[in-house]
Amino acid sequence: MSEVLKRPKRKNPVLRSRAPTLPPAIRSRVAHGLTAAAARGAFALQVCADCGAVQYPPREACRQCLSTRLPWRDQDGHGQLLSATVLRHSQELFFRERVPWRLGLVQLDVGATVVTHLHADVGEPPCRVRVTAALDRASEAVLVAVPAAGAPKLADDPKLRDMTCDVRFRKVLVTDGKSSVGQAVVRAVVEAGADIVWVGAAEPWKKMPGFDALRELRQVTVMPLDLTDSRSVQDLAGEIGFKVDILINTADYHRTLGIAARKGVENAQCEMDVNYFGLLRLAQEFGPVMKARGADGQSSAVAWVNLLSIYALSNFPLHGTYSASKAAALSLSQALRAELKSGGVRVINVFPGPIDDEWNQLLLPPKIAPAAVAAAIVSALGGSAEDVYPGDVAQEWLARFIDNPKALERELTQ
Numbered sequence: 397m398s399e400v401l402k403r404p405k406r407k408n409p410v411l412r413s414r415a416p417t418l419p420p421a422i423r424s425r426v427a428h429g430l431t432a433a434a435a436r437g438a439f440a441l442q443v444c445a446d447c448g449a450v451q452y453p454p455r456e457a458c459r460q461c462l463s464t465r466l467p468w469r470d471q472d473g474h475g476q477l478l479s480a481t482v483l484r485h486s487q488e489l490f491f492r493e494r495v496p497w498r499l500g501l502v503q504l505d506v507g508a509t510v511v512t513h514l515h516a517d518v519g520e521p522p523c524r525v526r527v528t529a530a531l532d533r534a535s536e537a538v539l540v541a542v543p544a545a546g547a548p549k550l551a552d553d554p555k556l557r558d559m560t561c562d563v564r565f566r567k568v569l570v571t572d573g574k575s576s577v578g579q580a581v582v583r584a585v586v587e588a589g590a591d592i593v594w595v596g597a598a599e600p601w602k603k604m605p606g607f608d609a610l611r612e613l614r615q616v617t618v619m620p621l622d623l624t625d626s627r628s629v630q631d632l633a634g635e636i637g638f639k640v641d642i643l644i645n646t647a648d649y650h651r652t653l654g655i656a657a658r659k660g661v662e663n664a665q666c667e668m669d670v671n672y673f674g675l676l677r678l679a680q681e682f683g684p685v686m687k688a689r690g691a692d693g694q695s696s697a698v699a700w701v702n703l704l705s706i707y708a709l710s711n712f713p714l715h716g717t718y719s720a721s722k723a724a725a726l727s728l729s730q731a732l733r734a735e736l737k738s739g740g741v742r743v744i745n746v747f748p749g750p751i752d753d754e755w756n757q758l759l760l761p762p763k764i765a766p767a768a769v770a771a772a773i774v775s776a777l778g779g780s781a782e783d784v785y786p787g788d789v790a791q792e793w794l795a796r797f798i799d800n801p802k803a804l805e806r807e808l809t810q
């Protein structure tokens with residue numbers, strides 16, 4: 397049975413930090429189709445374009461007709477648990493530390509049969525289940541069967557908790573608490589049960605509505621942090637870096653300018669200084685220490701969240717230089733993801749469409765509310781995705797980008 401997450405014991409500071417073990421991460425190229433879907437929180441399988449067979453495990457050719465036209469299609473995952481078994485021994489260090497481990501064989505309603513991890517709330521076979529895809533500690537896709545009814549949390553199963561970065565009882569750093577999104581994120585993580593929330597503030601003289609109210613929250617401590625100043629980032633990392641479980645980088649410099657709108661490069665430099673170099677400064681100071689704390693159990697460093705923009709995928713010329721800075725940040729976050737992987741720290745990138753804030757005043761709706769972006773971040777931490785596209789605009793841009801990136805580029809010039 398699942399058990400509700402409890403407050404972790406304090407770490408013994410005398411003991412050496414454990415080195416993290418990771419589950420097996422080798423996958424074939426075609427199997428990364430599962431990972432691509434799991435990265436955005438979906439479960440997808442190959443569906444033959446010629447005979448319609450749904451296929452698992454992923455292969456280069458259709459098992460029925462040998463066709464190589466095998467597009468990935470999202471699945472609802474409903475099926476019947478045929479059998480279950482308990483693993484009591486493993487040659488893999490990761491599973492050796494965690495046995496006994498329950499596995500099952502599920503016949504999906506669409507025909508394919510899949511091997512899955514079993515959520516603790518799944519009963520004995522035969523019974524109805526829903527198969528979902530999750531990213532494990534090695535950031536690779538695995539399948540997890542959960543009860544068909546209800547919405548059980550992965551974090552409530554002690555064995556599967558590692559696949560999530562649940563905010564409850566965690567210590568969180570939000571790098572910019574002055575922006576409207578930053579404030580919404582602080583409120584959302586406090587509501588979701590964070591233990592301590594450090595809130596960065598760059599310009600103490602700048603009065604922002606709502607910011608003073610944040611200070612009154614019991615969990616919140618405001619810290620000086622200016623991402624354009626390497627010394628400021630170093631100082632904060634020296635003070636709290638070894639305690640941060642989840643870092644949420646909400647710092648964002650946004651001006652609505654194309655290339656010809658203004659002479660000089662000062663504005664673009666400011667955007668780069670916060671959106672790209674700010675991330676780099678944070679990554680250099682907080683990255684290594686978080687990576688080293690990836691195996692402290694429930695008190696370990698688990699996640700790094702970057703607030704990017706859907707404009708990172710394809711440049712939106714009206715916000716041309718801003719888009720370029722977000723594209724640079726996206727590229728850097730991929731390097732950070734690779735560096736933090738061996739520590740089991742997940743890098744989650746968030747790609748909202750236009751946010752309903754002061755820098756998008758002249759943009760027509762639909763715009764996403766800051767609270768909705770914050771809710772999407774908390775939800776992503778409680779689940780197991782690594783790329784998040786909150787709101788209808790982001791979802792629509794993503795679909796158009798996946799379908800035809802060149803078409804999206806052309807459409808955005810109009």
Ligand SMILES: [Zn+2]
Nearest residue numbers: 444447458461
């Ligand atoms: Zn076929």
